Amino acid sequence: MGRISRLGPDRVGDEVKALFELFLKERGNIPNMFRTVAHRPEILTTMLAHFRAVMGPGSVPVPLKEMLGVRVSRLNTCDY
Amino acid sequence: MAKQFGVSDTALDGLKDPARHPFPADQKAALRFADAMTDGPGAVPEETFRELRRHFSEPQIVEIATVIGVFNYFNRFNNALHTEITLTDPDVLVQRVREAVQAAAGAEDLCERVADILRQGRRYARVAIDRRRKDIDTTAHTGATRPVDGLLRAPIRAGGATVGIIEVESSSAAFDDEDRSLIERVAALMAGPLSAPPA
Numbered sequence: 001m002g003r004i005s006r007l008g009p010d011r012v013g014d015e016v017k018a019l020f021e022l023f024l025k026e027r028g029n030i031p032n033m034f035r036t037v038a039h040r041p042e043i044l045t046t047m048l049a050h051f052r053a054v055m056g057p058g059s060v061p062v063p064l065k066e067m068l069g070v071r072v073s074r075l076n077t078c079d080y
Numbered sequence: 081m082a083k084q085f086g087v088s089d090t091a092l093d094g095l096k097d098p099a100r101h102p103f104p105a106d107q108k109a110a111l112r113f114a115d116a117m118t119d120g121p122g123a124v125p126e127e128t129f130r131e132l133r134r135h136f137s138e139p140q141i142v143e144i145a146t147v148i149g150v151f152n153y154f155n156r157f158n159n160a161l162h163t164e165i166t167l168t169d170p171d172v173l174v175q176r177v178r179e180a181v182q183a184a185a186g187a188e189d190l191c192e193r194v195a196d197i198l199r200q201g202r203r204y205a206r207v208a209i210d211r212r213r214k215d216i217d218t219t220a221h222t223g224a225t226r227p228v229d230g231l232l233r234a235p236i237r238a239g240g241a242t243v244g245i246i247e248v249e250s251s252s253a254a255f256d257d258e259d260r261s262l263i264e265r266v267a268a269l270m271a272g273p274l275s276a277p278p279a
Contacts (some may be wrong), residue, residue: 003162028172028201033154033163054150059140063091064107066082068114068144069151071095075118078155079165079203079251 006035016041019048083196106135114148168201170262176201177269187211190273191244194266198248202259205251211236211244211274232259234267238275246270 009020009030016038023030037044055065073079082092094101098111109131116124132141157163176197184190191209198207232255236244246267248259 001162002164003160028168028176029166032166033158036161036163051150054143054146058143059137060110060143060147063082063086064110065143065147066085066087067091067095067107068110068147070082070087070092071098071111071114072118072148072151073155074095075115076152076155076159078159 002032002036004036004039006032007038008035012038013041016044019045083200109135110144113144117145117148118152165203167203170258170265173197173201173262174265174269177266181269181273184273187274187276190270194270198263198266202262203251204248206247206249208247209236209244209270210247230255232263234263236267236270236274238271241275243271243274 007016009017012020019034020030020038023034034044034048037047055062055069083089091101091103094103095111098108098115103111109128112128113124113132116122116128132144136144177194180190180193180197184193191211195207195209198204230250232248232250234246235242236246246263248255248263250259
């Protein structure tokens with residue numbers, strides 16, 4: 001059980017709702033972490049923009065960045 | 081998710097202990113840097129950084145350090161607040177299985193694709209789809225599944241015969257009705273393709 005409630009599309013403003021709908025379209029779910037962060041919409045919108053900038057195509061191959069993410073999560077024993 | 085971005089199963093397995101896996105030298109340097117940055121306060125030894133520099137430019141190092149930083153941020157956030165794993169809606173997964181049935185090149189390929197869809201979508205610890213295990217007694221369980229000790233099984237039945245079986249192991253405690261119904265629906269979708277004779 002999460003310590004903080006998760007917000008669904010019915011409990012968020014228009015900007016966050018649009019982001020949630022994009023998640024549903026692209027991957028079939030809204031990650032619980034982002035539903036949690038949605039309590040603070042400004043943090044969520046900038047977090048997602050930052051995450052895309054960091055993990056999207058850049059100067060380092062995307063598969064290597066994914067591998068680093070998996071390795072770090074493993075070290076942090078985070079299944080998420 | 082990593083697999084969707086081109087990370088192989090072998091590489092994923094190697095990430096359990098990168099020092100013992102034959103990653104290319106540049107990847108190894110980045111992974112060693114990730115370990116150093118994640119362990120403790122992020123005091124990266126000079127030698128680890130020198131090795132990173134040998135393979136990557138300054139913009140690349142900034143990008144690598146940011147990736148490692150973001151994952152540490154997200155991991156700590158989720159660990160501290162007990163964020164639960166996100167599961168994909170069964171209807172969405174059933175649709176993906178339908179698409180896999182259309183796209184698969186043969187039965188073995190289909191079994192692999194569907195196992196992946198279920199593992200990733202529901203975070204099951206193990207999914208095995210086997211077409212050879214006709215020995216399993218499923219006669220009393222036409223279509224129904226039996227969740228026992230974190231193990232869920234569904235026979236794939238076509239024309240009164242069992243043509244395969246889906247076995248799913250949960251990483252957490254028990255399965256709920258949503259899981260049972262999902263596995264049954266997937267078994268039904270696979271009956272046709274698995275009962276067809278090999279091309």
